[in-house]
Amino acid sequence: MWERCGKGGNRWWRPDFSGPHKRLLLFVSHKKISEECALAYRRNIFISTSIYEKHLRKRKAVTRVVCEPLGTTLQVLSHSLKVNRLLEQAILLPIGNPTRKEKESMASPAPAKFRIDVDIHNLLMNSSSSGPVPAAVTGATLPEPVFPQYPELLSDPGPVDIPQKRDWTYPQVWRKVRGWLLPYMRSRIMPGEFHPITAYLFLDYKCNLDCWYCWAFDNKVKGMTEDVARRSIDWLHDHGCRVLALMGGEPLLRPQVAHKVVYYAAKKGFWVYVGTNGRLLRPEVADRLGDAGVAIFNYALDAWDEKPSLPKALVPGQKNLEYLIRKQYVYGYMVFLNINICRNNHEDVRKLTEYAHAHRLATDYHINETPMLEQDEHFKHFNENPTYIRPEDWRSVDELIDWIIEKNRAGYQMVNSVQRLQEMKAFVRMSSGLDLKKYGWYGDGTGTNGNIAAMLAQTPGIAQDANGELHFTDWNCRAGQNNVIIRTDGTVAPCFPMYPSTFDWGNIDHAKFDQQQLKAMKRTCERHCFSTLNHNLGYCYNDARVIKWVWTQAVTNRMKGGARSFED
Numbered sequence: 001m002w003e004r005c006g007k008g009g010n011r012w013w014r015p016d017f018s019g020p021h022k023r024l025l026l027f028v029s030h031k032k033i034s035e036e037c038a039l040a041y042r043r044n045i046f047i048s049t050s051i052y053e054k055h056l057r058k059r060k061a062v063t064r065v066v067c068e069p070l071g072t073t074l075q076v077l078s079h080s081l082k083v084n085r086l087l088e089q090a091i092l093l094p095i096g097n098p099t100r101k102e103k104e105s106m107a108s109p110a111p112a113k114f115r116i117d118v119d120i121h122n123l124l125m126n127s128s129s130s131g132p133v134p135a136a137v138t139g140a141t142l143p144e145p146v147f148p149q150y151p152e153l154l155s156d157p158g159p160v161d162i163p164q165k166r167d168w169t170y171p172q173v174w175r176k177v178r179g180w181l182l183p184y185m186r187s188r189i190m191p192g193e194f195h196p197i198t199a200y201l202f203l204d205y206k207c208n209l210d211c212w213y214c215w216a217f218d219n220k221v222k223g224m225t226e227d228v229a230r231r232s233i234d235w236l237h238d239h240g241c242r243v244l245a246l247m248g249g250e251p252l253l254r255p256q257v258a259h260k261v262v263y264y265a266a267k268k269g270f271w272v273y274v275g276t277n278g279r280l281l282r283p284e285v286a287d288r289l290g291d292a293g294v295a296i297f298n299y300a301l302d303a304w305d306e307k308p309s310l311p312k313a314l315v316p317g318q319k320n321l322e323y324l325i326r327k328q329y330v331y332g333y334m335v336f337l338n339i340n341i342c343r344n345n346h347e348d349v350r351k352l353t354e355y356a357h358a359h360r361l362a363t364d365y366h367i368n369e370t371p372m373l374e375q376d377e378h379f380k381h382f383n384e385n386p387t388y389i390r391p392e393d394w395r396s397v398d399e400l401i402d403w404i405i406e407k408n409r410a411g412y413q414m415v416n417s418v419q420r421l422q423e424m425k426a427f428v429r430m431s432s433g434l435d436l437k438k439y440g441w442y443g444d445g446t447g448t449n450g451n452i453a454a455m456l457a458q459t460p461g462i463a464q465d466a467n468g469e470l471h472f473t474d475w476n477c478r479a480g481q482n483n484v485i486i487r488t489d490g491t492v493a494p495c496f497p498m499y500p501s502t503f504d505w506g507n508i509d510h511a512k513f514d515q516q517q518l519k520a521m522k523r524t525c526e527r528h529c530f531s532t533l534n535h536n537l538g539y540c541y542n543d544a545r546v547i548k549w550v551w552t553q554a555v556t557n558r559m560k561g562g563a564r565s566f567e568d
């Protein structure tokens with residue numbers, strides 16, 4: 001299992017990586033650490049460090065590196081900036097090219113540049129030479145917010161102990177009804193197909209962090225002007241929309257602009273949602289947005305503490321988050337944690353789930369995805385991305401999802417239904433584009449033949465064509481009908497996965513959603529898409545389900561409780 005390498009004072013142990021080890025201990029000198037880590041990284045082995053301080057002080061540094069297969073998380077016993085930097089370099093700059101033998105032994109194929117079928121991809125990315133035209137410049141501005149509107153709330157620190165249940169006031173219940181129910185009813189009654197219920201407003205496409213899986217930010221793109229923001233809100237209002245989600249990038253990069261947008265939209269009757277990584281959500285920003293009338297914070301976290309590739313972590317922003325949690329009982333907004341399941345954060349997901357439960361927050365889970373459409377050079381981490389789930393992780397992802405389902409059934413508040421969580425197992429396999437007959441249900445060659453048919457039959461949301469291709473069952477996507485995104489320049493698209501598309505759906509001055517084009521497109525993209533929002537919209541765009549949900553909220557729950565799945 002171990003091979004001793006080197007001479008004299010520069011010795012190290014090289015573990016035999018070829019076996020099915022659950023845990024490896026690797027002792028290396030600093031000189032060698034980058035090389036060994038690069039090798040381990042290429043072999044899909046997760047790396048963490050603990051330092052023997054006395055060795056560091058007395059002799060040349062000796063580091064104990066604990067390696068495990070990816071998907072399990074390690075405890076870092078102590079930190080050394082120097083070693084962490086070396087590890088980061090090792091991940092960023094793997095040394096040399098793998099040998100032919102190493103290449104052959106690599107279990108993971110390179111991710112596909114896009115997931116959608118080639119024809120539809122070409123149509124969406126190359127269909128228009130000039131692309132959609134940005135919204136006109138009119139010089140409109142947003143009104144200066146009055147702050148504080150509610151001085152008594154500003155000085156209220158919130159409860160010391162977190163209440164067991166949320167008690168909603170009538171104005172807060174009305175805000176929800178006005179935001180969701182009335183636009184739904186309007187869209188059922190009014191003629192035509194374009195009746196947005198939810199809208200994503202991309203205030204900024206820049207971000208203060210760099211999550212390696214994320215292609216949804218570009219630090220070269222200018223932020224939305226007040227002119228476009230104001231006219232977008234007016235345009236949505238005229239179309240009956242009353243749910244506005246501020247998105248990015250990081251929508252709080254310019255907190256004064258975010259404050260103005262929330263204030264203006266809330267005054268026009270919008271139910272306003274802010275998706276954020278939380279780092280800039282300092283108490284004074286939380287107070288301004290709460291006072292202006294924000295309805296919900298989607299607080300995105302992937303890790304307990306920062307690690308290379310996953311900077312959206314709880315520890316660096318914990319004080320801000322705990323202030324935000326307390327003040328939700330004062331201002332009447334809601335907070336939930338948005339967690340992306342990657343290959344290198346499974347233990348973090350468990351810790352964040354327990355943290356959310358202890359603080360009475362709902363959680364919303366996503367499965368890390370490679371891009372639906374091909375990205376340009378702004379996306380830097382496509383290759384060698386340690387967050388991408390690979391076939392050898394499927395078993396571990398299944399275990400994590402089963403653990404989350406168990407918690408869901410035990411009463412933990414979750415935005416995802418049990419069915420939706422189960423569908424994630426289908427999605428990780430399907431989105432890989434790999435042949436299950438070769439890779440097996442568990443990605444390691446096991447669980448093939450008869451097992452695949454049995455596993456497919458048990459896994460909701462997945463179907464297999466006569467030619468063996470796996471895809472989602474049709475799911476009534478409502479993008480471009482009841483969902484719309486507005487880019488920073490005022491151009492529009494049906495949904496978030498289509499943000500990079502050059503197809504011309506117009507702008508806020510002249511939107512041109514062609515229902516025939518959308519229908520044809522969705523016949524393909526629905527089969528590759530795991531958009532949580534649009535799945536939820538598609539599921540609940542149904543009168544019987546809406547009536548059942550209203551009944552459950554009003555009669556069974558008596559307007560108490562927090563965010564839950566529409567399906568539960």
Ligand code: SF4
Binds near residue numbers: 207208209211217312
């Ligand atoms: S914080 Fe959000 S927008 Fe920024 S890099 Fe991470 S996922 Fe992307």
Ligand code: SF4
Binds near residue numbers: 478521522527529
């Ligand atoms: S299925 Fe719907 S949400 Fe997904 S990419 Fe297609 S249009 Fe967008």
